[in-house]
Amino acid sequence: MSRKKSNPLRRSKAPVAGGARLRPLPKAATGIQGLDEVTGGGLPRGRTTLICGSAGSGKTMLAMEFLVRGAQLYDEPGVFVSFEESAEDLVQNVASMGFDLKALARRKRLLIDHVRVERSEIAETGDFDLEGLFIRLGLAIDSIGARRVVLDTLDALFAGFSNIGILRAELRRLFDWLKQRRVTAVITAERGDGALTRHGLEEYVSDCVILLDHRVVNQLTSRRLRIVKYRGTVHGTNEYPFLIKDNGISVVPITSLGLHHRASREVVSSGVPTLDKTLGAGGFYRSSTVLVSGAAGTGKSNIAGHFVAEAGRQGERSLYIALEESQSEIVRNMKSIGIHLAPLVARDVLRFHVSRPTAHGLEMHLATIHEIVVDYQPRVVVIDSITSLLSMGSIAEVTSMAVRLIDFLKMKHVTLVMTALSDADKQVETSQVNISSLVDTWLMLANLLKDGVRRRTLSVVKARGMGTSNQTLEMSVSKKGIEIKHDARSGKRS
Amino acid sequence: MSASAQRPVKKRASAPINYVLCLYVAGETAKSRSALDNLKEICRVHLNGRCRIKIIDLHKNPRLARDHQILALPTLVRQLPPPIRKIIGDLSNTERVLVGLDIKSGK
Numbered sequence: 001m002s003r004k005k006s007n008p009l010r011r012s013k014a015p016v017a018g019g020a021r022l023r024p025l026p027k028a029a030t031g032i033q034g035l036d037e038v039t040g041g042g043l044p045r046g047r048t049t050l051i052c053g054s055a056g057s058g059k060t061m062l063a064m065e066f067l068v069r070g071a072q073l074y075d076e077p078g079v080f081v082s083f084e085e086s087a088e089d090l091v092q093n094v095a096s097m098g099f100d101l102k103a104l105a106r107r108k109r110l111l112i113d114h115v116r117v118e119r120s121e122i123a124e125t126g127d128f129d130l131e132g133l134f135i136r137l138g139l140a141i142d143s144i145g146a147r148r149v150v151l152d153t154l155d156a157l158f159a160g161f162s163n164i165g166i167l168r169a170e171l172r173r174l175f176d177w178l179k180q181r182r183v184t185a186v187i188t189a190e191r192g193d194g195a196l197t198r199h200g201l202e203e204y205v206s207d208c209v210i211l212l213d214h215r216v217v218n219q220l221t222s223r224r225l226r227i228v229k230y231r232g233t234v235h236g237t238n239e240y241p242f243l244i245k246d247n248g249i250s251v252v253p254i255t256s257l258g259l260h261h262r263a264s265r266e267v268v269s270s271g272v273p274t275l276d277k278t279l280g281a282g283g284f285y286r287s288s289t290v291l292v293s294g295a296a297g298t299g300k301s302n303i304a305g306h307f308v309a310e311a312g313r314q315g316e317r318s319l320y321i322a323l324e325e326s327q328s329e330i331v332r333n334m335k336s337i338g339i340h341l342a343p344l345v346a347r348d349v350l351r352f353h354v355s356r357p358t359a360h361g362l363e364m365h366l367a368t369i370h371e372i373v374v375d376y377q378p379r380v381v382v383i384d385s386i387t388s389l390l391s392m393g394s395i396a397e398v399t400s401m402a403v404r405l406i407d408f409l410k411m412k413h414v415t416l417v418m419t420a421l422s423d424a425d426k427q428v429e430t431s432q433v434n435i436s437s438l439v440d441t442w443l444m445l446a447n448l449l450k451d452g453v454r455r456r457t458l459s460v461v462k463a464r465g466m467g468t469s470n471q472t473l474e475m476s477v478s479k480k481g482i483e484i485k486h487d488a489r490s491g492k493r494s
Numbered sequence: 495m496s497a498s499a500q501r502p503v504k505k506r507a508s509a510p511i512n513y514v515l516c517l518y519v520a521g522e523t524a525k526s527r528s529a530l531d532n533l534k535e536i537c538r539v540h541l542n543g544r545c546r547i548k549i550i551d552l553h554k555n556p557r558l559a560r561d562h563q564i565l566a567l568p569t570l571v572r573q574l575p576p577p578i579r580k581i582i583g584d585l586s587n588t589e590r591v592l593v594g595l596d597i598k599s600g601k
Contacts, residue, residue, distance in 0.1 A: 116563055123594035126529075126583035131520040131567040135552045136559040161566070 025207075025232050028076070028148070028184040031069025032062070033370075034242070034251030039227060040234050043208055048175050048185040050205040052197045053212030058223060058244055059188040060085070061094065062212065063150040065248050066186055068099045070148045071109035076184075078148035079140045080112045083156035087112040097248050108144045113137075117160030124163055130170040134177060146183060153188040158199050175204050196228065207231050213239070222363055225251055241363040250367045252404060264288070268415060271310030272303070274484035278458070278473060280466040284441055286379075287413040288464070289406050291386075291436055293420040294445030299456060299477050300419040301325075303443065304382045305334040305341065306482060307417055311380045312344040318380040319372060320352045323388040327352040330384075338481045351376055357388040362401050365389065369405065373412060381409055385419040386435065402435050440464040445475070458484055513537075513545035513595075514574035518564050521553045525584045529568040532585035540597055548573075572596075 029042040036042050043049045043066070053059050067078030082090060090112055091101045104110035113136065141149065154171065161167050178185045187205070192198035202209055209229040215222060224239040242251040264286040269276050276283045284290055284307075292300045308318040322330055330352070331341045344350035353372055355365065373381065383389075390398050402418075409416045420435065422444075436442050442462040448455045459472040474485040517533060519526035530549065537545045552559050552567070562571070572579040572595050581594040592598040 113560065115565065117565065122566070123581045123590055124583050125570075125581050125590040125594060126532075126586035127525055128566045128568065128583045129525065130565055132518065132552060132559045132564040132569065133566075135520060135556045136565075139556045139559070 027233075028070070029074060030066050031073045032065050032249050032251065034240070035225075035249070038225075038235060038238075038240055038251060039208075039230065043184055043186065044230070044233075045184050046179065046182045047207040048178055048187060048205050049208040049210065050187055050189060050197070050202055051210045051212065052189045052191055052202070054191040054214075057191070057212040057214050058242070058249070059212055060090075060152050061097065061244055062210075062249055063152050063186045063188055064090070064094050064099065064101075065097065067110060067148055067150055068094075068101070068104065069248075070184075071104050076147035077109045077144045078111075078150065079137070079144070079146045080110065080150045080152065081137060081140070082112060082114045082152050083117055084153060086114050096246065097244065098246055099248075111140050111144050111146070113140050117156050122160070124161070128163075128166060130167075130174070134174070138181075141181060141183060149178060149183045149185040151185070151187040153190060154201060155190045155198060171201070172204055202228075212242075222361060241366075243363060243367050245367070250370070252363060252366055252370065264413065268314075269310050270303070271306035271308075271313075272482045272484065274486065275303070275306075275458075275482070277486065278460060278484050279441070279463055281463075284415055285465065287410050287415055288440035289410070289438065290415070290417045290441045290443065291420060291439040292417065292443045292445065293422045293436075295422055295447060298445035298447055299475065299482060300421075300445060301330065301333070301384055302337055302339070302477060302482055303445075304384055304417045304419055305330075305337075305339045307415075308350060308380060308382060309334075309339045309341065309344065312347070312349045315349060316379040317348075317376060318344075318350045318382065319376060319378040320350060320382045320384065321369060322352055322354045322384055323357050324385060325354075327354055336479070337477055338479050351378070362389065362397055366401050366405060370408060373409065373414065377412075379414060381414050381416050383416070383418045385421055387419075387421040399435060399438075403438060406438055436462070441466075446472075512574060513541055513572065514548065515545055515595075516548045516550055516571040516573055518550045518552060518558070518562070518567060518569040518571065520567050521551060526568050528586065529570070529584045532588070532591070533570065536585070536588060536591055540592060570595075 025047075026045040027039070027041040027043065028045040029036050030039075051059050051062055064080065067080055070076040070078050080090070085093070094101060101110060101112065105112065115133065115136070137149070140146065157167060157171075158164070187201070189197040189199065189201045192200075196202045196209065196211060208227070208231070211226045211228050213224045213226070215224075223242050223244070225242045226239045227235045227237070240251050242249055266286040267281045267283040268286050269283040270279070292303050294300050304320075308320060311318045320330070325333075331345075334341050341350060345352070351372070353368070355368070357365070369381075386402065389401070406416060418435070418439070439462070441460070441464065444459050444461050446457045448457055456475040456477060457472045458475040476483045476485065515533065515537075517529060519529065533547060537543060537547065550558060552564065558564065566582040568582070568584060570581040570585060570591075579595060581591060585591050
């Protein structure tokens, strides 16, 4: 496995390691799902972070969640200075993410200060400064002992004052002042044409700049987040998809996890003794990725079923992500070959997550799986089938999603079984080739017609780290389940 | 300061209007001093002293920054006569101050 190639973390570390080694900046965890992973622990503590993006890209939501999580999880009260929306509007807008700002405000964990800037009211008659804003902000910070501050958005100030020279000097002073106050601050700004922000605010904020973006592809909106700059820290350089959901923002790390996970030597039984025998090691490696491909009716789901049942027997939890059939259909079909899933569901060692592939965008599927895995902590995950997700996007997108999912599950020490439908004529499809390079074990199932009899076969195309036979073996599916036939004669063919 | 002497300003023939002007400052600064000096001069020359000047120091009363929506300093607020008018800066541009206070119509 090429460690170097697919480890962006290592790579981005290089320029830092080249010079004198920097002491890592203390960080303030955001508590936003996934963001702390891609920033290596959160935003620079006691510094100002700039979040820029076009209208509707989620700047306000992200900034608000930073404060809400700070108050809820880290005992850090926050002040939200809004130059645009009123406090009432903000309360309503973030209620969709499940945040009760009023309750936080009552407990003095959050203070929303709506600063109205209306140019029409103000005539400028000479030199001025923004000390009034400083005094107001200082009072707000002191009144609740705030450790976090959000200014949303500074563009409103540019609309409010005509003397831009004074304004710029005052903003510079404001950022210095925030630093002196030792609050961790987030400021938001509108995306500019050909520049990060319309008013060049990125010049003032040297510590951390995050760019948000949203675009519509195939009628599905996808939001992305990129860390443009993060001084003195290692951060992922990719564009990370993120979602705004009913429980907040969820950033989906792409490859930030890299290949740090330790390869497991532990072997778990596939649930089919004869298959375990076929696989040299006696089963699958724990936290490996298994692809089972084959045409319709070759028994792909059955193999997944056996594995889930075996995990259940060992008292280990499984998550079955069904994208084609309903839970009851799967339970019924498995029962016909002697795999009893219903008792496992009853004992909560098996959970189904049934979803239509087209119900959500790819990112949403990924985020949902993330969430269930984090919540349920399964040791086995089945995706039946990965092929049905292929219709969701380009091969590149689906592959990227699969990579992220595989990395994530490996890190969680989850063994993943994916089924993939292949065309009966073409043995392998291009899409599968892309995914197959990511998997550790690849089982290919087929139906062969010989002498008027349909024979099922199984071949182990790939099994990393195992001494496996590469024969095509006969497989039977009966009321007792799957059995792989090892006989001397078939061993000669390959 | 010399701007006041430039040209005669038409006096209002109607009954004397009492101006109540609030000057928001933050402590003694060069800007706040010059704003007060300029304001006094304008009152003397253009309002015939028919005005009352209140000075509000936000350092002593920081709450008012929020309650009165004051961002920039110095800020001059015309409380009377209504409607309320806001002017920011050290009031060195007399012309603008007069327009801003609606003592003189803008062009």
